[in-house]
Amino acid sequence: MTDDDLPALTGPVEVVGAGLIGTSIALVCSRLGIEVVLRDTSEENLRTAHGLGAGRAAAPDDRPQLVVVAVPPASVGDAIVDALSRTGAVVTDVGSVKAAPFEEVAGRVGPDDLARYVGSHPMAGSERSGPLAASAALFDGRPWAVTPHPYARPDAVRLVEALVLECGAAPLVMEPAEHDRAVARISHLPHLAAVLVAGRLAAAPAEHLALSGQGVRDVTRVAASDPELWQQILEANSEAVLDLLAEVRADLDALMSAVASDSGPDLVEILTRGNAGTAAIPGKHGGPARPTRSVFVAVPDHPGELARLFGDAGEIGINIEDVHIDHDPGRPVGLTELVVERGSAEPLLAALESRGWTTHR
Amino acid sequence: MTDDDLPALTGPVEVVGAGLIGTSIALVCSRLGIEVVLRDTSEENLRTAHGLGAGRAAAPDDRPQLVVVAVPPASVGDAIVDALSRTGAVVTDVGSVKAAPFEEVAGRVGPDDLARYVGSHPMAGSERSGPLAASAALFDGRPWAVTPHPYARPDAVRLVEALVLECGAAPLVMEPAEHDRAVARISHLPHLAAVLVAGRLAAAPAEHLALSGQGVRDVTRVAASDPELWQQILEANSEAVLDLLAEVRADLDALMSAVASDSGPDLVEILTRGNAGTAAIPGKHGGPARPTRSVFVAVPDHPGELARLFGDAGEIGINIEDVHIDHDPGRPVGLTELVVERGSAEPLLAALESRGWTTHR
DSSP: OOOOGGGGOOOOEEOOOSSSSHHHHHHHHHHHOEEEEOOOOHHHHHHHHHHTTOOEOOTOOOOEEEEEOOOOHHHHHHHHHHOOOOOOOOEEEEEEOOOOHHHHHTTTTTTHHHHHEEEEEEOOOOOSOSSOOOOOOTTTEEEEEEEEEETTHHHHHHHHHHHHTTTTTEEEEEOOHHHHHHIIIIIIIIHHHHHHHHHHHTOOOOOHHHTTTTHHHHHHHGSSSSSHHHHHHHHHHHHHHHHHHHHHHHHHHHHHHHHHTOOOOHHHHHHHHHHHHHHHHTTTTSSHHHOOOEEEEEEEEEEEHHHHHHHHHHHTTOOEEEEEEEEOOOSEEEEEEEEGGGGGGHHHHHHHHTTEEEEEE | OGGSSSSOOOOOOOEESSSSSHHHHHHHHHHOOOOOEEEEEEEEEEEHHHHSSEEEEOOOTOOOOEEEOOHHHHHHHHHHHHHHOOOEEEEEEESSSOOHHHHHHHHHHHHHHHTTTTTEEESSSSSSOSSGGGGGGTTOEEEEEEEEETTTOOOHHHHHHHHHHTTTEEEEOHHHHHHHHIIIIIIIEEEHHHHHHHHHHTTHHHHHHHHHHHHHHHHGGGSSHHHHHHHHHHHHHHHHHHHHHHHHHHHHHHHHHHHHHHHHHHHHHHHHHHHHHHSOOOOOSSSSSOOOOOOOEEESSHHHHHHHHHHHHHTTTTTTTEEOOOOOOOHHHHEEEEEEEGHHHHHHHHHHTTTTEEEEE
């Protein structure tokens, strides 16, 4: 379907739950000039979200076009049912699990109300939570699952898709149960693996932790997330999660016996399957991941220099895919990593060197 | 000890194995004006490393001050013994495992030769391999374990520390066996967890993979590494790795029963231990990790704009910790994420907005 088929998201949009996701959605809509009304059991969250320009507190006579339920998983069902009975609006939720809330709602509301409910799930977030971590850019270029049930009104589905597109995300329509199996694999399992690895660091000697490199930081980053939130997510999707954990347990046993028996070929096969898995993940924006190379440039640690570097890179006309600044307070010169398509690395290095930059190959 | 106590690294430095690590060390030394001679069984690696300016091929009458053995784990022992018998130089290796090579060398050379061997291990690398991935910046600010055995000559230990410092890394002196337990925990276990998660993606439906967010990318990134290399690393450190895998297996069983039994408190306890583990990892340069916040700026996707952004950020005089460019070929406007210390975010946003930039909070 093209954007033209979509009903206009004119608002008002009611956001229930002014946390990271809810406030981020509210910020997007407010910036688009759509009226946003906020509900949250926490007065502080409401004040913070309002202060960020996300919208105003909801009033009894508000007549929202769309209600977005962005509360913790354990409260999602109640909040959806409440929104359907309070308003005549299309209602979506942005919870991480989709089958359980649908079943709960289906058992508690009539068919006309149920038809106005369409679940969804933006694949965006942060290990931080709360409205202060919110950003209108949170969903930019991210996948956002839209999970209509068989009784959902087509215009309700399209209105939710319109919200997704306004947020700059890519809508992916799938069945609730299929969504839950998908997130168990690409979100809940990675999260739990990070938790298990991080758990082994908690009581580690400082001498061991001092050797930490980027690898362990990347693998464990998501394990810093809110435990109460994740407990609810995992219990709401326990069936799909347990199926996968059982598969991983079998893989772990195979791995342990391969290591224990010095069985090289078995171990290589397991490690090679890991290669295949990383290659299977699509590129950041759905496209294939492009091969890149890093160019390192020494940049004196005072403000004007970065501007000069990007000025030169701009004149060279090479597209910079990403940038990392290895900022070390202890040093006068910081190292800046410019990530470019593999073929552009040598020309960029040569051009920067000819302009007097110190590069590291 | 301070740098003053260290013997000067005057060279020549012989690098055995012109792969990612060996060529990177050679590049550092060459840039310092130290003569570097290279050995590799692969003529192509030698040509490539030479072409990058890493050094020249070794000649029979070279008299190196220091030999750096940077070959795959399975060949490390032979290469160290060969270097000790060929030369009178101090010999170090940069292999990922330290106890096994020492024991092998101790069993094959006399006490005088053994005294010239000091193992080491830079905590730097890449999921890519080979000389083309090499960079003189690879070790910048990274920990680098130096693992002297009881019979090592003190001046040999200090010469290896001098190399570490010349590479811009931070030397951490520890016993070989302790090092191996440390890397099992902060490197080999995270790697295997990434492999197990990635292994579950290999045969996943495309519809599932399309929902992939940053979390699964971070958790699985290291699983893209060379399987043959990792097979050798894991088998060389199998004892420490198996001990940890057994602990993780027990944790996994506890996790599965907590999820299966809907036992909220147990699950929260496991997830909270994950929080503690991520908090235990020291900051990038050994210091504590500082709280940061991201500021998102919309940047038109043509070269001059990034320069203008950094020019303005420079004038504002706020220190930018890191930068990410969410580069989307499909869009005229890219989103640039500026990571700054938490307190600097609001001032930066206000200043950028006053200069006409579109920001997202």
